[in-house]
Amino acid sequence: MIRRFLLVSSALAIGAALAACSDSGNKQGAAGAAGAAQQAAPVGVVALKKADFPVTTILPGRAEAFQTADIRPQVSGIIREIPFREGGEVKKDDILYQIEDAPYRATVAQAKAAIAKAEASVPSAQSNFDRYQRLVGSGATQIEFETAKTNLLQAQAEVEAAKAALTAAEIDLDHTQITAPFDGVIDQTAYNVGNVVAANQTTALTTVRQLDPVYILLTESSTNLLRLRNAIASGEIKGTSGNGAFRLILENGKEYDQKGTLDMSKSVVSETTGTFTIRVRFPNPDRIILPGMYVRATLELGTESGFALPQLATSRNANGELTAQFVSADGKVETRIFENASPSNNAWLVTDGIKDGDQLIVSGLQSITSGMPVKPMPMQINEKGIVVPAEQAASGDAQKPAAK
Helix, strand or coil, X not given: CHHHHHHHHHHHHHHHHHHHHHHHXXXXXXXXXXXXXXXXXXXXXXXXXXXXXXXXXXXXXXXXEEEEEEECXXXXXXXXXXXXXXXXXXXXXXXXXXXXXXXXXXXXXXXXXXXXXXXXXXXXXXXXXXXXXXXXXXCEXXXXXXXXXXXXXXXXXXXXXXHHHHHHHHHXXXXXXEECCCCEEECCCXXXXXXXXXXXXXXXXXXXXXXXXXXXXXXXXXXXXHHHHHHHHCCCCCCCXXXXXXXXXXXXXXXXXXXXXXXXXXXXXXXXXXXXXXXXXXXXXCCCCCCCCEEEEEEEEEEEEEEEEEHHHEEECCCCCEXXXXXXXXCEEEEEEECCCEEECCEEEECCCCCCCCEXXXXXHHHCCCCCEEEEEEEEECXXXXXXXXXXXXXXXXXXXXXX
8 A cells, every 4th residue: 555655656756847847848949939039130231332432542641841941040149139929920021030230230331431432532543544544655654554544443343342341241230130031830949138149050049830831741652652653644643733632631530621732752662661752732721730740641543433331331351351241132141251442531442242232231240240130220321420320311322431
């Protein structure tokens, strides 16, 4: 009886355990089914369309003053006045330094007196010469005539020498006022009132720089030299006034609102760095660009037909190849690799591997992987480079590269 009771109890316990296992299996199966049927991740996409886009290259460079002049004295003396404001703007011919001019005024006065003295002897020498010229051969010897002629020439020469000395004295007097050679911005002064300066000394008193316009010295690798030269030779890049081939990106990442023109480029590649220099001139009316400032210039080399992939939607794989994520026909993430891509402002221009209407994923890239189901949501990239819903974007082409 007891044995039968134990058998029945064991059977009930086994049944309960099997039921528990069955329930657990059902729950796990339901959870798996729910996972399999999870909703696709939402991603922002833009529909690509083939069009003509600019082919650009970005060159690093430094700003340089259009003109630079180290100010040095041309006469010696004591500085009596410094009327300019350090670090301020000066105009051409503004007085920068006034050197004590009393000694130079005295020299001018002496030179004027020397002219008067020399001129006073000329009439007498002229009269003597005229008399001997009439008497030569009839009471005056040839030697006396030649002597009178020599005295007249010497008197006239002394007048010219005195005039030259006056001109030199007046030049020195003018040089006591040191003026600005051109419009620009002036540095701080290295000398103060009361300091003695010497003519043509090696140490500059100050420096004046013209900042409008301003030069940008760009460097490019020799590997792109032929392509750039071909673009210049074909007329796609011109140095004529108004040409907007060069656009500038400042240190803060913003684009400068003035366009640059080609000024000149060196024809020799550096043996040490393998680069050559391009000089571009930019208007700088507000003095935004200062000498020594690091900038990046975008140079348009021409146009090419293709598809523009915004840089914010692309990346590089381990092999350095350009990659981008697209939505495939079955609604899944598709990774595409592009071997050939050219810079086009803030985008990459590709010519193959894409067809009109392909959906490029531009947002939600951090939460997706290749082959993952996604739910595309139409987006656009506005002028500030921000991805926004299509209905909120400003009018214009969705593929327009965002300005920095």
